[in-house]
Amino acid sequence: MSGGMGGAVVEVGGEALLLLPEKAVFWPAQKMLVVADIHFGKAAAFRSLGVPVPRGTTSENLAGLDALVAAYDVRHIMFLGDFLHARASHAGSTQAAMLAWRRRQSGLRLTLVRGNHDLHAGDPAAALGIELVDEPHALGPFAFCHHPDLDIGRYALAGHIHPVYVLATRFDALRLPCFVVGKTRMILPSFGAFTGGHAIRPEAGDAIWVTSGEAVHCVR
Template structure:
């Protein structure tokens, strides 16, 4: 799969087709809006939605950690979608995944859904911080509009970009890379997206799942 390298805040970052960012210098994967338990929350309300999204998310993490040799994963908020994410089946799946990666450092920058869902189980061994959280030249955030002196890496928006012709249109997850902040696409399965309109100076990189492409 074809990633795209960008240089921001004096550092090289890789925009990955799998809707994540990799910081090679720190061997760090950066993930936004994984929303564990979202499908379970909908099913708890009687809405018939697909099962298996937790397994799909964990398999995606497995593949990225193995592919890049990551030593650390930072989640940019909305790790859990709602209190339904504390259901035993979801928790057992996440604990089993954690046991496969005991040496992997995990950090969660709390997002708005995390505040309602509650913190992840302590057994997952996730460091919990509030936004903005500074590491090197970056400010790790959930919301992209947080006032911070560092270059912000954020989520929350679930950005997608609409590629349109006269006859059809396609919505693809995208990275929004500006001069002072980057907004990552939602990593989680079954999370939807919000069509974004680039601001002056923004560069848009869409992902097809197989490759990342610059479109603006």
């Protein structure tokens, strides 16, 4: 079912959620934006190791959040782990950009469900005002997680895998970020601008919703 602006509405856990082309989920009842695997500072971490990668990914990620906050009247952002990529993500330029963004979005409630990269990178700066929790983090009918394979009694929203789905013809193939919507859990695509993806094999009962960046479509 279409959700407007290219999104698609799915009902899970007794709640309507909007799958967004920008690789995030909006929960209208809570005015909550759910984002997985943003990996702030990944490019900076690569550059610290001497790998020549583009600059500007932090600004791109923050601009993406700004656009969604404005479009959907978001009051709360739930980050499903891997907020920071590595200890090198605490680089001065990365932190300055994030703090400037936080000053612009001072009214937002931010929650981070710690992921595996967060354990190595360390917690975000206290000045960002992010509530830090461990998985599973229960709220309403949902358990907000980083890993999608936890045995829990609520419908899980998770990340970690960076799922992409391969659409193939006889002559070509296309890898698109996707939402994997199952009976007991949903796996979100990676929101980050420099994070890559893992081609998934759907399990029985999984619906696959791919995003082109402009619209979300169910392909399975």
